[in-house]
Amino acid sequence: MNKSVLVSILVIIVALGAFFMFQQEPQPRDLVVYSGRSKALVDAAVEKFKADTGINVEVKYGGSTQLAVAIIEEGAQSPADLFWSQDAGALGAVNKAGLLKQLPSDLTNSLPETFRNNNGSWVATTARARVLAYSPERLAVEDFPASVTDLTNEKYRNRVAWAPTNASFQSFVSALILEFGVDATREWLVGVRDNGAKNFANNNAILQGIAAGEADLGITNHYYLLRTKAENPSFPVEQTVFASGDIGNMVNVAGIGQLSSSDNPAAIQFIEFLLSEETQLWFTQQVFEYPVIELDVANLPTNQIMETAPVINLEELDDLDQTLQLLREVGLL
Known part of the structure; x- marks a missing residue:
């Protein structure tokens, strides 16, 4: 084999090796x-x-x-x-x-x-934290519920807003089941429902509903009102938390x-x-x-929020089927 042929073969081998090495490297994809x-x-x-x-x-x-x-x-x-x-x-x-x-x-x-x-x-x-959003014009401080479980009280009849189809609310219901059991959670859901709670599509809709006078208080995630207030400081809704350790303050x-x-x-x-x-x-x-x-x-x-939050193992909120079944059973889905 003459020298030029040998050199050509070596060049081909090197080129093929480089090609296959390149092909084996993970390529960026969507x-x-x-x-x-x-x-x-x-x-x-x-x-x-x-x-x-x-x-x-x-x-x-x-x-x-x-x-x-x-x-x-x-x-x-x-x-x-x-x-x-x-x-x-x-x-x-x-x-x-x-x-x-x-x-x-x-x-x-x-x-x-x-x-x-x-x-x-x-x-x-x-x-993010669950909070109580409210109208400062229509809900006095002395009338704040101490616990989310108090929303079945007669004083809140036809005044409460919630969003049963929202994932955050559903996760909250899973936490209620973990904390109190299925039967007690069913009783609370039915109690709030029968107390005239008004269904909204999501957290933003709850805030808009309170501002429009359709409800006086509602359970939401904290950041929705903060975002709204950043754009409109005079937006007529405020928010607070329940008593320290209450399940309504879940993070x-x-x-x-x-x-x-x-x-x-x-x-x-x-x-x-x-x-x-x-x-x-x-x-x-x-x-x-x-x-x-x-x-x-x-x-x-953050520290203040964590101080008022209940202790919940978030990993245990994994039984979606149970939560969805319960919400369907009480007519909220």
Whole structure:
């Protein structure tokens, strides 16, 4: 074999080796996220991730409960890489079905135990508190209910607003079941319903209903009013908490987990992005939720909120079927 032929063969071998090495490297591909978080709240963060990384993100928005049910039905065939839930209960249901994979320990261990589940398959991205929104013109301080269970009282007849189809409310009902049992929770739901509670589509609608005089008080998540007040400081609604430790003050989390069927490396990048100081600060200042990492932010009442919150194992709020069945049984779904 002459020298030129040998050189040509070596060049071909090197080129083929480089080609196959290149082919074996993981190539960036679209990241598919099922998001129970509304587009209005998180779209800006998604767009920032896309701009920073060059990775395209396809987001399927919907209710957290409905998306959890869809993922469980899809099983290993789900096109989703990540499930970003509005509440821990929906994440717990997907995890209970064995459809979330364990996240890297350096990622999960960077958070307090309160903000990650026991087996490391999901982490919290932000926290929020349940509060009592009210009309200061029509509800005097001395008439504030001490407990959310007091909303069955005659003095609140035809005055209460709630959102039974909302995922946050449903997670709250799961917490009631965990705290008091199914029978007591059924009794409370029926009591509030029969006391003339008015159904609204979501937390924002509750606030608008109180402002319009359709209700005098309602149970919502804390950040909706803060966002509204940032745009309209004279908005005629205020909010408060129930007595310390009351189940009505529960602190829930939005959280995220990677599906077991996903091998997309961009999934972990997205979670790390959500937990970065920059993104956590954005959620704190723009969405008015509470961060899950330590931030040096003035006047952030996270500690005060946690002090009034009941002790709840969020991972145990995973029986969606039981909660939905109960809500259907009492005619709220």
